[in-house]
Amino acid sequence: MxxxxxxxxxxxxxxxxxxxxxxxxxxxxxxxxxxxxxxxxxxxxxxxxxxxxxxxxxxxxxxxxxxxHGGGSPVRKFSVTKSREITTLDTSEHGPHIRVLSPIEMAEDLELYLLTFDPGSVLDSDAHAPGTEEYLTVIEGSVTVTVGEKQSTLTPGDFALYNCDVHHTIAHTGSGSAQVHMVVRFTRRQWA
Amino acid sequence: MxxxxxxxxxxxxxxxxxxxxxxxxxxxxxxxxxxxxxxxxxxxxxxxxxxxxxxxxxxxxxxxxxxxHGGGSPVRKFSVTKSREITTLDTSEHGPHIRVLSPIEMAEDLELYLLTFDPGSVLDSDAHAPGTEEYLTVIEGSVTVTVGEKQSTLTPGDFALYNCDVHHTIAHTGSGSAQVHMVVRFTRRQWA
DNA sequence: TGGTCTTGTTCAATATGATGAACAAGCCAT
DNA sequence: ATGGCTTGTTCATCATATTGAACAAGACCA
The missing domain is CATH 1.10.260.40 (lambda repressor-like DNA-binding domains)
Structure with a gap:
C-alpha cells in the first residue's frame, strides 16, 4: 500500500x-x-x-x-496487448461492452477502457473515490454524459473531463453503435 | 506547481x-x-x-x-471540449495531425492526444523525461511502434504501453488513414 | 609554487523534535 | 460524592535536527 x-x-x-x-x-x-x-x-x-x-x-x-517516494523502479516497459487478448466485460443488462485496456504493469492509479455502446445502452456508475476524474474521448457515434446536475451530449472527436465522485452515467444516443475511449484517474487525496 | x-x-x-x-x-x-x-x-x-x-x-x-498534501481543493470539474474547438497541431512535414484533447483544467502530469495518420506519415519523438510513459490505443488503421530496439505493429483495438524516455516513433503502415489515441503520463519519479 | 576561487564536508553551539511520566478533564458506574 | 477508567494535555529530559563558521579537496590561473 x-x-x-x-x-x-x-x-x-x-x-x-x-x-x-x-x-x-x-x-x-x-x-x-x-x-x-x-x-x-x-x-x-x-x-x-x-x-x-x-x-x-x-x-x-x-x-x-x-x-x-524514493526513486521508483527503473524497469523499462514495452507491452503490447492485441485486441483479441483484451478482456471484455459485459457487465449489466443494458450496459456497454467494456474493454479493459490497462494491463497489470500499468500505474495503479490510472485505468483505460474502450467502451462500445449498442443502441440504447447506458453505463451507470456509482460515485468513485473523492478526487477521481474521468476523461472521455468520443470515437464514434454520440453519447450523453450526466454527472450530478450537469449534462452534455458528445459527438465524435469531442472530449469531456469531469470529477466522478458522484453518481454519473454515459448514455448512448442516436442510432448505430457508439465507441468511447475512457481514462479513469484515481487521485490519492482524501476528501476536503 | x-x-x-x-x-x-x-x-x-x-x-x-x-x-x-x-x-x-x-x-x-x-x-x-x-x-x-x-x-x-x-x-x-x-x-x-x-x-x-x-x-x-x-x-x-x-x-x-x-x-x-493538505485536504485538497474540493472543486468539481465538468468540462466539455467540442471537436471543432480542439487545437490541432500539424507539426512536421510527414507527421500526423495531432489533436490535443487535454485542456488546461487537467492534471498537469497527464496529456491526451488523438493522432490521425495520413498514409506514410510518422511521428518521431525524442526522449521525454525519465519515467514518462505512453499508452496507445489503436482506433483505426495500423501503425508500427518502435521504442529503442523493441518494435510492434498494432491493428485496431490493440493497446500498447511503453516508457518513452528514449527515442521512439509511431509509423503509419498500410493504406488508408490511421487513428490512434495516445495518453502521455509524466511520472514525477526519476530513474534509480 | 602560491593565490583564489569553487564545491562539499565537519565542527561546536543552539534550537527543537521526541519521549515517558505525571497531570487534568470527562464519563460511567455504584 | 468516591473510585476507577478513559482521553488528551503539559512537564522535564534526552535525542537530534539545524545552523554559521571553520575546514579540506580540487580546479584554474598567473
Missing part, C-alpha cells in the same frame, strides 16, 4: 540537484536551508523535518512527492 | 484518526510514535520529522501523501 521502508530522501535530493546543475550553495540560497543541512541530508546522516524537506522541494521546483 | 504553503499535517492526521475511531493511545501503539508527540503534532505545536510522519502514515494505513 505504501512504501515498505521510510523514503531515502537524500539520494533523491542529490540527484535532482545534480540534474539541475545546482551547487549546495545555490540550493541553500534558493531554498533557505543551510548548506550544512543539505550536505548532511544528502548523506543520509540526519532525519530532516517535513518543513525542511518542503523548503528543499520548493528550491528544486519539484513536488514534495518527488523527494519522498 | 506545488502547494503554496507548507502542509498542515496536524489537521489531516487528526481527521483521519477520528475517521478510524482511534484514540491517541491506539495510534501511538500502532505507529510507534509517542502519544505526547501525536498530541503536539495534531495541535500544530511542533514540526515533525519525515520519519515520524511516515510512521504515523503507516499507523493510519494511508499513503504519506494523504497527510502531506
Amino acid at each position: 505504501e512504501p515498505a521502508k521510510p523514503p531515502m530522501i537524500g539520494q533523491n535530493i542529490k540527484r535532482l540537484r545534480k540534474e539541475q546543475q545546482m551547487t549546495l550553495d545555490m540550493l541553500s540560497e534558493k531554498s533557505g536551508v543551510s548548506k550544512a543541512m543539505l550536505s548532511q541530508i544528502e548523506a543520509q546522516k540526519v532525519n530532516p523535518t517535513v518543513a525542511t524537506v518542503w523548503k528543499i522541494a520548493r528550491g528544486l521546483e519539484v513536488e514534495l512527492d518527488s523527494l519522498l | 506545488e502547494p503554496a504553503k507548507p502542509p498542515m499535517i496536524g489537521q489531516n492526521i487528526k481527521r483521519l484518526r477520528k475517521e478510524q475511531q482511534m484514540t491517541l493511545d491506539m495510534l501511538s501503539e500502532k505507529s510507534g510514535v509517542s502519544k505526547a508527540m501525536l498530541s503536539q503534532i495534531e495541535a500544530q505545536k511542533v514540526n515533525p520529522t519525515v520519519a515520524t510522519v511516515w510512521k504515523i502514515a503507516r499507523g493510519l494505513e494511508v499513503e504519506l501523501d494523504s497527510l502531506l
Whole structure:
C-alpha cells in the first residue's frame, strides 16, 4: 500500500540537484536551508523535518512527492496487448461492452477502457473515490454524459473531463453503435 | 506547481484518526510514535520529522501523501471540449495531425492526444523525461511502434504501453488513414 | 609554487523534535 | 460524592535536527 521502508530522501535530493546543475550553495540560497543541512541530508546522516524537506522541494521546483517516494523502479516497459487478448466485460443488462485496456504493469492509479455502446445502452456508475476524474474521448457515434446536475451530449472527436465522485452515467444516443475511449484517474487525496 | 504553503499535517492526521475511531493511545501503539508527540503534532505545536510522519502514515494505513498534501481543493470539474474547438497541431512535414484533447483544467502530469495518420506519415519523438510513459490505443488503421530496439505493429483495438524516455516513433503502415489515441503520463519519479 | 576561487564536508553551539511520566478533564458506574 | 477508567494535555529530559563558521579537496590561473 505504501512504501515498505521510510523514503531515502537524500539520494533523491542529490540527484535532482545534480540534474539541475545546482551547487549546495545555490540550493541553500534558493531554498533557505543551510548548506550544512543539505550536505548532511544528502548523506543520509540526519532525519530532516517535513518543513525542511518542503523548503528543499520548493528550491528544486519539484513536488514534495518527488523527494519522498524514493526513486521508483527503473524497469523499462514495452507491452503490447492485441485486441483479441483484451478482456471484455459485459457487465449489466443494458450496459456497454467494456474493454479493459490497462494491463497489470500499468500505474495503479490510472485505468483505460474502450467502451462500445449498442443502441440504447447506458453505463451507470456509482460515485468513485473523492478526487477521481474521468476523461472521455468520443470515437464514434454520440453519447450523453450526466454527472450530478450537469449534462452534455458528445459527438465524435469531442472530449469531456469531469470529477466522478458522484453518481454519473454515459448514455448512448442516436442510432448505430457508439465507441468511447475512457481514462479513469484515481487521485490519492482524501476528501476536503 | 506545488502547494503554496507548507502542509498542515496536524489537521489531516487528526481527521483521519477520528475517521478510524482511534484514540491517541491506539495510534501511538500502532505507529510507534509517542502519544505526547501525536498530541503536539495534531495541535500544530511542533514540526515533525519525515520519519515520524511516515510512521504515523503507516499507523493510519494511508499513503504519506494523504497527510502531506493538505485536504485538497474540493472543486468539481465538468468540462466539455467540442471537436471543432480542439487545437490541432500539424507539426512536421510527414507527421500526423495531432489533436490535443487535454485542456488546461487537467492534471498537469497527464496529456491526451488523438493522432490521425495520413498514409506514410510518422511521428518521431525524442526522449521525454525519465519515467514518462505512453499508452496507445489503436482506433483505426495500423501503425508500427518502435521504442529503442523493441518494435510492434498494432491493428485496431490493440493497446500498447511503453516508457518513452528514449527515442521512439509511431509509423503509419498500410493504406488508408490511421487513428490512434495516445495518453502521455509524466511520472514525477526519476530513474534509480 | 602560491593565490583564489569553487564545491562539499565537519565542527561546536543552539534550537527543537521526541519521549515517558505525571497531570487534568470527562464519563460511567455504584 | 468516591473510585476507577478513559482521553488528551503539559512537564522535564534526552535525542537530534539545524545552523554559521571553520575546514579540506580540487580546479584554474598567473
